[in-house]
Amino acid sequence: MTKDNYKRGLILEGGAMRGLFTAGILDVFMENGITFDGIAGISAGAIFGCNLKSHQIGRALRYNTKFSRDPRYCSLRSLIFTGDYYGVKFCYEDIPFKLDLFDTDTFGKDPAEFWVGATDADTGKPVYHLCRDGKRKDMKWIRASGSLPLVSRAVNIGGHRLLDGGMSDSVPFEFMEKRGYNRNVIILTRPDGYTKEPVSGGMKLLLKLGMRKYPKAAETMFARSEMYNRQMQEIKKREAEGSVLVIRPYEDLNISRTERDPAELERVCRIGRQVGADRLAEVKDFLGEQR
DSSP, X not given: OOGGGOXXXXXXXXXXXXXXXXXXXXXXXXXXXXXXXXXXXXXXXXXXHHHHHTTOTTHHHHHHHHHTTOTTTXXXXXXXXXXXXXXXXXXXXXXXXXXXXXXXXXXXXSOSEEEEEEEEXXXXXXXXXXXXXXXXXXXXXXXXXXXXXXTSOOEXXXXXXXXXXXXTOSSTHHHHHHTTOOEEEEEOSSOTTOOOOOOOHHHHHHHXXXXXXXXXXXXXXXXXXXXXXXXXXXXXXXXXXTSEEEEOOSSOOOOOTXXXXXXXXXXXXXXXXXXXXXXXXXXXXXXXXXX
């Protein structure tokens, strides 16, 4: 297969604030002119990955470090009074459209497809949306993709109630393959060899209670470790065959999913930048780009 036959995809795992590792890598890609024909993001992979299509180097780290300790951004108060730990209006309206502008014009003009994955709360199945302009409807889908159960309300879009995409499709490489992407870079936020443990009995009870309106989605959560570990096995096979290039942290990032310390957020982003720089030549070769 020649580079002219490549349909180059980028697949971005979630992981809440581990996603700043991904953001660091994407900044390196942008600084070095690395492009893709299509991108698929899940949860934090979508929330931070959209900045690649809008060509906004450093934006993900900038607004996170600036607002991470703002109670409007995330707080127990927000969870108690709104049902969302991450404030919906502040995170998905005020920041992108007033305080740290998301470049919707550039996003819309960039030719790469940008797919966001969420979970249908009523069926427990993954659903996907092609973001076209980065405006409010797309931002609502991005919000849905990162709406973690128990700490977020389901997001209503087009008659569907949606929750976090990682519940049903943590790494959507098979979705991209079905769409014809045959040269895929996958960015994971866990180190090589990581396996997800099954949901504990106590957490299963909590999920049953907290997701009693969405029993199918709860079942999906109970089976998530099996799905995730199967995906990791499939990705390892493709990696060994050379059909995908996988970028992972060298070791556990040791950051809380809801980390609010700007220094910690910067640390994880720096790790991503270093790994991105380390793998840059390999990525260019894999994608068939001139160095």
